[in-house]
Amino acid sequence: MKLTELYLVTIITERYFRNEILEKVKELGAKGYTLTDATGEGSRGIRASDFEGKNVKIELVVSKEVGNDIIDYIADAYFENYAVITYAHPVSVVRGDKYI
Amino acid sequence: MKLTELYLVTIITERYFRNEILEKVKELGAKGYTLTDATGEGSRGIRASDFEGKNVKIELVVSKEVGNDIIDYIADAYFENYAVITYAHPVSVVRGDKYI
Amino acid sequence: MKLTELYLVTIITERYFRNEILEKVKELGAKGYTLTDATGEGSRGIRASDFEGKNVKIELVVSKEVGNDIIDYIADAYFENYAVITYAHPVSVVRGDKYI
Numbered sequence: 001m002k003l004t005e006l007y008l009v010t011i012i013t014e015r016y017f018r019n020e021i022l023e024k025v026k027e028l029g030a031k032g033y034t035l036t037d038a039t040g041e042g043s044r045g046i047r048a049s050d051f052e053g054k055n056v057k058i059e060l061v062v063s064k065e066v067g068n069d070i071i072d073y074i075a076d077a078y079f080e081n082y083a084v085i086t087y088a089h090p091v092s093v094v095r096g097d098k099y100i
Numbered sequence: 101m102k103l104t105e106l107y108l109v110t111i112i113t114e115r116y117f118r119n120e121i122l123e124k125v126k127e128l129g130a131k132g133y134t135l136t137d138a139t140g141e142g143s144r145g146i147r148a149s150d151f152e153g154k155n156v157k158i159e160l161v162v163s164k165e166v167g168n169d170i171i172d173y174i175a176d177a178y179f180e181n182y183a184v185i186t187y188a189h190p191v192s193v194v195r196g197d198k199y200i
Numbered sequence: 201m202k203l204t205e206l207y208l209v210t211i212i213t214e215r216y217f218r219n220e221i222l223e224k225v226k227e228l229g230a231k232g233y234t235l236t237d238a239t240g241e242g243s244r245g246i247r248a249s250d251f252e253g254k255n256v257k258i259e260l261v262v263s264k265e266v267g268n269d270i271i272d273y274i275a276d277a278y279f280e281n282y283a284v285i286t287y288a289h290p291v292s293v294v295r296g297d298k299y300i
Contacts, residue, residue: 001168001175008187010291012234032142034112034157034185042232042298057234061187068201075201075294085234087208087261087291091187094175098142101268101275108287132242134212134257134285161287191287194275198242 004096007067011058011074012038012085018056024073025058029066031099034059042083061091061099104196107167111158111174112138112185118156124173125158129166131199134159142183161191161199204296207267211258211274212238212285218256224273225258229266231299234259242283261291261299 011021022033036057060070067088078084093099111121122133136157160170167188178184193199211221222233236257260270267288278284293299 001172032140034138034140036136036138036157036236038234038236040232040234057236061185071294072201079295085261086294089189089289089291091189094171094186095179101272132240134238134240136236136238136257161285189289191289194271194286195279
């Protein structure tokens with residue numbers, strides 16, 4: 001099976017921002033996403049909602065270019081004021097052509 | 101602590117396929133699995149069930165050889181017709197001998 | 201966006217151990233954590249509770265040094281007798297200075 005080298009970008013954020021982030025990452029080129037409920041604690045900014053501790057983990061399989069654009073967007077839009085964790089690492093993807 | 105270099109294979113699929121996939125990956129050599137509920141959206145094939153958006157993330161710590169066999173099986177059995185995401189990446193595992 | 205190369209340490213354990221592990225990893229230098237509910241099966245030791253199959257996945261973005269200390273602690277404290285999965289891999293982190 002041919003595998004494609006892509007990036008898995010993970011964004012952990014308050015649920016309040018879920019829909020606006022999903023809309024934006026699709027505009028930036030993400031072809032799909034996976035959501036998981038999560039809770040957590042970290043170095044926080046101002047919380048945008050009362051759902052303390054209720055977070056969502058958004059995972060995106062994307063090309064490096066799209067991944068960089070998404071990371072730049074998240075950093076610019078949220079990191080100054082909100083508690084958002086974002087990281088990325090390479091993954092070998094089955095039928096990776098579907099994600100580009 | 102000695103760490104072992106293994107592979108983390110992630111399969112995101114409709115819950116409908118969970119049990120048949122778990123049975124098969126154990127036959128192929130996986131010693132265990134972790135399941136997480138997830139939802140998502142992506143480039144989809146025909147859905148096998150009515151549980152729209154209800155997915156499960158299956159994570160497997162395996163050797164590269166077992167991982168490749170699992171990836172081949174998933175690709176052959178599901179990718180033609182169903183919405184399955186599968187990717188892998190190297191991980192450093194504590195007591196990795198338990199997974200081989 | 202400048203990214204920092206850090207480590208994502210993942211610990212999958214019975215929920216029974218969640219609070220003591222979280223307390224200890226913060227002592228060892230973790231600045232935050234993400235928790236996800238999970239279930240699973242694997243090569244098991246004695247279970248510490250009756251919540252069969254109810255696990256929690258703890259994810260920590262840390263420096264390599266802190267990650268190694270956490271891995272040593274988990275291995276020493278739990279691996280002899282309990283069902284704990286622990287693995288790590290490098291990640292590129294937005295605003296990584298927050299995690300050090």
